Amino acid sequence: MKTLLTVSALALLAAAPLPKKGEPAITPLTQTSGGVRPAEQLALRFDSADLTFEVLPDSETLNGIAVLGFTAKSPVDRLLIDLDKNLPVTAIAIDGVALTPAAWSNPEGRLTIRLPRTLAAGAKVSARITYGGTPHVAVRAPWDDGMVWSKTPDGRTWFATTSEGYGCDLFWPCLDFPTGEPGVVELHIVIPKGLKAPSNGTLIGIDTLPDGRTRWNWRTRHPNTYAIALNVGPYEEISGRYNSRYGNNIPMFYWYLPGEKAQAEKLFAEFAPTLDFFEANVGPYPFGDEKVGVVETPHKGMEHQTINAYGNDYAKAIEGFDWLFQHEFTHEWFANQLTAANWDDYWLHEGYGSYMQPAYGLWREGRARYAAMMQTQRATIVNKAPIVQGRVLTEEEVYEADKGGAGQDIYVKGSWMLHTLRGLIGDDAFWKVTRLAVYGRPDPKPGNFVPRFGSSAEYEGFVRQVTGKDYGWFFDVYLRQAALPDLIETRRGDRLTLAWKVPGGGRFPMPVEVSVGGATQVVPMTDGRATLTIPAATHYVVDPDARILRRSVAIEDMQAWRAAQAAKRATP
Structure with missing residues (x-):
């Protein structure tokens, strides 16, 4: 595989001023993830993506070649691919035949490719897209998204991507909505000499290029659209294996910065017990044929499939385990295995993602720890908007209050709803419902399930199936109303x-x-x-x-008092 840039082009890019946080600006379309999609995108099944990335830290630029495979579910005469226009396309080939530049355009962040002929239902197409430029730099990752260019304490490159909010199109051409998952992805990450590039899935091999750079080759299946992640740094590695309750043997890896071995080993020691909790209560680790992977990042964290980002500074807490590691690891089940088909149902990700920390506390230490952790969450529920609005939403319409979103409540109110449901239907039924939601079947075993899409309506159906009762009244109040009972x-x-x-x-x-x-x-x-x-x-x-979960006047009074105190401090 050829390198993507010539030496002279590299020199020119290195001389250009580096982008600041929030630069270059992105369009409203690129900033939008999910929502109602064009018919042409819904007409495609995303079969495969072969992605080559050339990471250029000196100029903070990125070049790529993406070979995307699709099957038409209905006739389509153009491809609509989401891609930030800050990464201009220089060449496109369809089924190996080069197109002229007149055949594509990308004015606002949705690359439109006019196909040479209409693609019939059932027909396949391959698009090879060459692109590159200066990708958007995150302002405060992972709460907003983009590239995170950083340095280790000794001045070496430390780089990561986050894209949950704004979407995968920040750095590769994709279908930026939850059900736009590709069936399989191969990644080839070209990085400077002396660095490492841990990423999603299974490491196929590492190639050394003539100029001393290396190319890291990975393969993963059914990744969540925002779960593809680039991580580059002078990492050191701890590895081991976990003997699963289900008979398989799972490789585990943690990539950390030099000088942190003692702390890294303590965090790595949490991997196997946490795995055992999930396998004992929910079911088999969904990606056991790939790996459990965690990488230290210059941002707080994110649930990147099989390569979870960790940036919690090895914080110690009264619970005796690292909540951030546990939360992001939870998402291997609730986000990566079970993916909400619509952002409107993302409480399935974050409600469970938040509930599993106290649930783990209960499993480790008992009721007192569980109660204390649940009460900490309870104080932060705000009840300003329903968790579920019953329509196709964008990420921002879920997370941002000024757009009518429930925001933090999909985490903590979702968690408390699950706590209440567990008390209502009992432990056995609760975990049976959870298992059905995650795997789509009551008897998951390695090899008999694949990642799936779920919804609030389906979840309610699983509760009826397991209990034999209709709990619509429960979900009507907790999901579809803002105020508490x-x-x-x-x-x-x-x-x-x-x-x-x-x-x-x-x-x-x-x-x-x-x-x-x-x-x-x-x-x-x-x-x-x-x-x-x-x-x-x-x-x-x-x-x-x-x-x-019910109304508490004490909590309302406390929240109002805190808001008043904050307003006083903000007044000159």
């Missing part, structure tokens, strides 16, 4: 009346535990209300173990 307590003499008040005024027969004189009973609340007889002098506690 409010449990109204009225005590007159020796009579205590409990009544649910829910947004929308619908049914909410959520049973409630009440502790009376130290003895706990379950109150059915079949019609959303119940009356108990409790002697006036007897102490009682409603929902003593905080099993139910």
Whole structure:
């Protein structure tokens, strides 16, 4: 494979000024990920991507060749490929035949390629796209996206990509929506001498080029659209193997910066116990035939499939495990194996992604640790918008409050919804539902499942399937309403009346535990209300173990006070 740039071109690029954070600017189309898609994109099945990247740290530029394979699901006469226009295309070939520049255009970040002939349903096409330029630099990764160019403490290149929010088109030509996953991806990453490039999937080999640079070759299957990741640095490596509960033997790798061996070994020691938790409760690690991979990055973290980004500075916490490592690793099941088909359902990623830290705390240490971790999350739920809006959304419409999104609530409110559901239907049913959602079957074993797409509606169906009951009332309130259910307590003499008040005024027969004189009973609340007889002098506690996500005036008052204090500090 030839290098992508000549020596003279390299010199010219190295002399150009380096981009600042947020540069070069991207179009609104490139900044948008997901949402309603053009018919031409929905007409394609993305079969394969062979991606070559030439990483040029001195000029902070990137060059690439992408060979993309598609099958038409319905007739199509042009390809619409998402690609940032800051990476201009210099050549395109369709099925090996070069096109003239007049056959393509990319004014706003959607590369339009006019095919030589209409592609019939069932027909295949291969597009070879040569491109390159100065990719967008992230301002504050991973909360926004782009290239993260950095230096190690001793001044060597340390580089990473993030693209969950703005999308894969920031650095390679792709279909930038959740169901645009390619079936298989091969990556060839050309980097300067002395550096390493850990990436997705299985390492096929490392080639040394005549100029001393190396090309790292990887292969992965069914990667999430934003899960392809470039990571470049002078990494050192720890490796080992995990003997799975399911009989397979899984390779594990951690790539870290020089000088951190002791801390790196402690983090690596968490890999196998965390794997065991997931395999014991959810099911087999989805990518056991590839690897468990983690790489230290100059940004906080991201769930890049089989090469999770880690940037938590080896932080120590009272829980005794690294929450960021555990959270990103959770996404191998909830994001990479189970992928939401629509950004509107991303609580399936982040609600589970957040719930699995306290669930792991419970598994490791018991109820006290679980309760403490859940209460920390509870204080941050804001209830400004429903978790699910019932339409096809972009990433920004989910994450940004000024666009009507639920934002952080897809994490913490989603987590508390799962906590409440687990208490409602019981542990056994909860994990059976979870297993169906992740694998699409109750009996997952290595080799009998592949990554899949899911939705909120499907998840509700799995709850009905496992329990034999319709819990639409539960999901109507927690997913499709912003406000929380409010449990109204009225005590007159020796009579205590409990009544649910829910947004929308619908049914909410959520049973409630009440502790009376130290003895706990379950109150059915079949019609959303119940009356108990409790002697006036007897102490009682409603929902003593905080099993139910419901309105808390104390939390509302605390949040309002904190907002007022922040406003005071912001006033000159």
